[in-house]
Amino acid sequence: MVLAVKAEGVKIGYIDEEDRVQWAVRGVDLEIGSGDSFCIVGESGSGKTTLANAIAGILPPHAIIQGRLIIDGKLVLDNGRLDFNGVRGRIVSYIPQNPGTSLNPFMTVEEHFYYILRDTKSLSRREARRIALESLMKVGLDQSVLEMYPHELSGGMQQRVTIAIAIASRPKIIIADEPTSSVDANLRAGILKLLNRLNRELGLTLIMVTHDIYSAAAVCNKVAVMLVGKIVEMGEVKALLYDPRHPYTRILLNCVPVLGVKKPLKPLVGEPPRLYSDIKHCPFLDRCPFAVETCKVEPLLEPVDEKRDHVVRCWRFKELKSVEL
């Protein structure tokens, strides 16, 4: 099987005002098979968006990058050398977080499609219009939207238009950055269903970034939990939902409110460590209820059982399995 994305020790940092490098992603190895739906879950500041932007090829030029990233068989990132030509927008496409501010208010929906398709596929206006209509149909919108300006669309329609734009250039990989974070439940269910359908019917590789592990579970079959720039747990969705091993994943699952089930929420106490500090200890040390002396050394990502597809970064995952939070 061809891997859609393969990351080897990817580190991404930004330089702050005091000339320190703030590492947002501190060494990520992952493999995403083509046709998979993969989700990156994490709190804000965990580096999940930076990692997704790296895969989409839209990191800012001042980012400091190390490691190797291979997308669809092409080495796009090799220790600071970037080459996203032919990949960005053609193989990988991106659904932005906030559709309202990502669409150009001066352009109609049809023009959005035209300029993108002209640049990526050098299509004529008429051909672009045909493909625009096709993609809009796929997301459940009709012809009338083509002549509208973004402000004439509702939030849900805007989100659908951005999804349609993302699939118009026929990419193999789609990255959705918090596609449902600011919409209500009605819309959220609709958008997640749509993403699910695109993944299955068009065979797209879907990479979703979110902080809500349950919406992740509704769409994706594999989940990686990120914390302070590193993956702390990764595996099949059901493994993470029903048998979470890392204390952070367990707390994360516990603090999502579920309608109709009034369980007491157990919030996470404390703040994540600041990123410029050189972190040698377990990234969850300060906030973990089970931290011991050994946790001052950072654990490695270890497989939970012989099947090796569920991995966790915790020293005590075996003994903690039966311990209540």
Next chain:
Amino acid sequence: MSSNYAVELKNVTAGYMVARGFRSILKQFVVVLRGVNLRVSHGERVAIIGESGSGKTTLLRVILGLLRPKTGKVIVLGKDIYRVKGRARAGVLKRIGYVPQDPYRSLNPVLKVKDIIKEPLEAYGYSSELIEDRIREVVRLVGLPLNVLDETPEELSGGMRQRVLIARALVAYPKMLLLDEPTSALDVSVQAQIISLLNSIYESFNITMITVTHDLAVAQYLADRVVILKDGQVVEEGEFESILKEPKSEYTRSLVMSYQLLSNMSRSESEESRL
């Protein structure tokens, strides 16, 4: 005029003037709230639920005295706030604590946290020693370390900013707290922190709490009664459990359905992969 309710809205219609067009500007009144009736008792926790554009925030603005309704009566803490003037009006408004929507945009970036929290107290003429003590007290109450007082909001995380906003709302001993989407900009883990903070505040001060949100699942922790708005009208109100069991309006039914759908989606997906 007195009232037994903390907030009483009678047939309120409100909206905004909007300018339309490029060459010839046409002023047009856009109605947002259409005949809203709402009663909130003292010490009650109410959630106002609706999709975006349904008028939730506008409703809060009306209660806060910021938007004069076209028609109808607004009685807040026993006073008709669009009738009374001067000291009487100020007396009502300073009993209301308000937490605005977006913690990333609602704090003045050039002020230090202590100056942000101090502002309401200074405006209400508290003495400077009292102010110092009160700030420390309220910062501890919302669970912030004291050293944030000398930082600017830029240096704080989203959850900490939200705590600063809650501290500012609480600093002048309010009787009523209005919260506009208190958790929608935050992560789920931080959201749980803020929910438990708001619950502990409610328990220890017994204030009236009106929360605006689009998330029913969050609302069940922050309110005992829900009011559901759709296109500027109250389509349903009642106790949480009864609304969940037997939603009366079409909109509520579809809302509750989509929550069930979401949880079913995650369940079926994982069962499939088990096969």
